[in-house]
Amino acid sequence: MRTAYTADQIRAAEHALMARLPEGTLMQRAAAGLAAVCATALGRVYGSRVALLVGGGDNGGDALYAGALLARRGARVEAVLAGSRTHERGLEAYLLAGGRVAGVMAVERADLVVDGLVGIGATGALREPYAELARAANAAPALTVAVDVPSGVDASSGRVAGAAVEAQITVTMGAPKTGLLVDPGAARAGAVELVDIGLGPYLPAPDVTALTGADVADLLPRPATESDKYRRGVVGIAAGSDLYTGAAVLAVGGALRAGAGMVRHVGQHAPVAQVRSHWPEAVVTELERPSIDGVGRVQAWVLGPGLGTGAWAHEVAASVLASDVPVLVDADALTLVSRDRSLLRRTAPVLVTPHAGELSRLIGAGRAEIEAGRLEHARAAAAELGVTVLLKGSTTVVAEADRPVRVNATGTSWLATGGTGDVLAGVSGALLAQGLDCYDAASCAAHLHGLAGRIAADGAPLNAADVAAAIPEAIRRVHDEG
Ligand SMILES: NC(=O)C1=CN([C@@H]2O[C@H](COP(=O)(O)OP(=O)(O)OC[C@H]3O[C@@H](n4cnc5c(N)ncnc54)[C@H](O)[C@@H]3O)[C@@H](O)[C@H]2O)[C@@H](O)CC1
Numbered sequence: 001m002r003t004a005y006t007a008d009q010i011r012a013a014e015h016a017l018m019a020r021l022p023e024g025t026l027m028q029r030a031a032a033g034l035a036a037v038c039a040t041a042l043g044r045v046y047g048s049r050v051a052l053l054v055g056g057g058d059n060g061g062d063a064l065y066a067g068a069l070l071a072r073r074g075a076r077v078e079a080v081l082a083g084s085r086t087h088e089r090g091l092e093a094y095l096l097a098g099g100r101v102a103g104v105m106a107v108e109r110a111d112l113v114v115d116g117l118v119g120i121g122a123t124g125a126l127r128e129p130y131a132e133l134a135r136a137a138n139a140a141p142a143l144t145v146a147v148d149v150p151s152g153v154d155a156s157s158g159r160v161a162g163a164a165v166e167a168q169i170t171v172t173m174g175a176p177k178t179g180l181l182v183d184p185g186a187a188r189a190g191a192v193e194l195v196d197i198g199l200g201p202y203l204p205a206p207d208v209t210a211l212t213g214a215d216v217a218d219l220l221p222r223p224a225t226e227s228d229k230y231r232r233g234v235v236g237i238a239a240g241s242d243l244y245t246g247a248a249v250l251a252v253g254g255a256l257r258a259g260a261g262m263v264r265h266v267g268q269h270a271p272v273a274q275v276r277s278h279w280p281e282a283v284v285t286e287l288e289r290p291s292i293d294g295v296g297r298v299q300a301w302v303l304g305p306g307l308g309t310g311a312w313a314h315e316v317a318a319s320v321l322a323s324d325v326p327v328l329v330d331a332d333a334l335t336l337v338s339r340d341r342s343l344l345r346r347t348a349p350v351l352v353t354p355h356a357g358e359l360s361r362l363i364g365a366g367r368a369e370i371e372a373g374r375l376e377h378a379r380a381a382a383a384e385l386g387v388t389v390l391l392k393g394s395t396t397v398v399a400e401a402d403r404p405v406r407v408n409a410t411g412t413s414w415l416a417t418g419g420t421g422d423v424l425a426g427v428s429g430a431l432l433a434q435g436l437d438c439y440d441a442a443s444c445a446a447h448l449h450g451l452a453g454r455i456a457a458d459g460a461p462l463n464a465a466d467v468a469a470a471i472p473e474a475i476r477r478v479h480d481e482g
């Protein structure tokens, strides 16, 4: 399990650790780790040009001490001092090692830029001249290494409020910060390298976690010798309409590939006919009236892809949500639920799987605001609606009350194409039917779906059916890791 922490959590742990160590020890450890990563990135330190962007706090101090170490190894290091003050002892050590102070031109001629403007002490958008220096670093040809977090990225949330450094590498001290795992911040961090400064024993329960392949392998059910299709779990899929048939085909495909014992599809005439011809394995029921009464027993329902949003769809949704098994609410069913919240009044679990636009309708926040603050909005929606929320997008976020948010970054932007969300709904539903709770089903499904996207894309466009077809290979890969 990967873990990450807010700035406040890190600060508290640092205070506890610092109380037991001679002053300055942690910064020395941080700077040594930072210099080592810079040296590896440079390949040859002697004769290379390094520019330090130095803010007024300890983040700047880290950069100066690391700059001193690089200068002693023969690098030509130039520091741009951005703050109204500068870390005093760091600057002394830096100048003593042969480092120089320079203007912004240093950034343009550097092989490597070290971003030590701000770290976990930052508040709000970067102010000038920090913002201008961040833009200069982004425009320069040099490799950029961020200290602790890319300046301009909020360490606790991943928010980016204005200019922000786009790093190729982020050297983070003590423990990963939440903002390095969640977009838009994660996209600015590049490869994250952790420097162990001894914080481990002082860290609290994490703010967010991310499953590794091995974690997913541990959670995934495997058929036992005595398994049969019913014991493995039957997933019901209420999807598609005479207008939209493809969504049902894709959701059923995702569910079949993710290990359901059986997939039962219910819907109108056209989607049922499509599902029947695509997937002879699925058991289909054409609904004569908008109700699932009399359709066989299932262990979980997927509700919504392509279902439509009219009166017929509303009745189907009410009927599915009146059942006593977990229900995944996706796509059109999210629209129905946002119009009529009373549909969610039930005792069995609910997993909702919106993208930012759908979440915006559900909780009444703006779409851009949700994209900017994915964590807080997913958390707020989970609390407000009393459900598990899987928020789709460039980093998928799974939130449930009283549990750390799980984030997933296995995906690829090639997944941003029509129908991949329907596949995700099918995969998640199959895992629910196999007995995983909403939180585990959603986070395992997001991991496998992202990985399947990478396998299917392999650097070129994919279509949603390819993603479903790659789910078994994704499952094999997580088992190899486990
Ligand atoms: N506390 C510790 O023991 C350790 C701290 N470390 C480093 O120290 C950093 C935290 O240092 P600080 O608490 O001094 O804080 P920072 O260095 O992150 O930021 C504080 C400074 O930035 C300015 N500032 C804040 N927001 C700004 C904005 N939006 N625009 C422009 N300027 C802004 C403040 O006025 C202040 O001068 C960590 O990120 C890490 O790099 C590491 O050396 C490890 C040990």
Ligand SMILES: Nc1ncnc2c1ncn2[C@@H]1O[C@H](COP(=O)(O)OP(=O)(O)O)[C@@H](O)[C@H]1O
Binding pocket: 331, 355, 391, 392, 393, 394, 395, 396, 411, 412, 413, 414, 415, 416, 417, 418, 419, 420, 421, 422, 423, 424, 449
């Ligand atoms: N930029 C991106 N990077 C990674 N994954 C993405 C990105 N954009 C979308 N996705 C993923 O692609 C899928 C799209 O789902 P959705 O928006 O419901 O599309 P549709 O309704 O067409 O199926 C989700 O799993 C989402 O997380």
Ligand SMILES: [K+]
Binding pocket: 059, 115, 116, 117, 118, 119, 146, 147, 148, 149, 150, 151
């Ligand atoms: K920084």
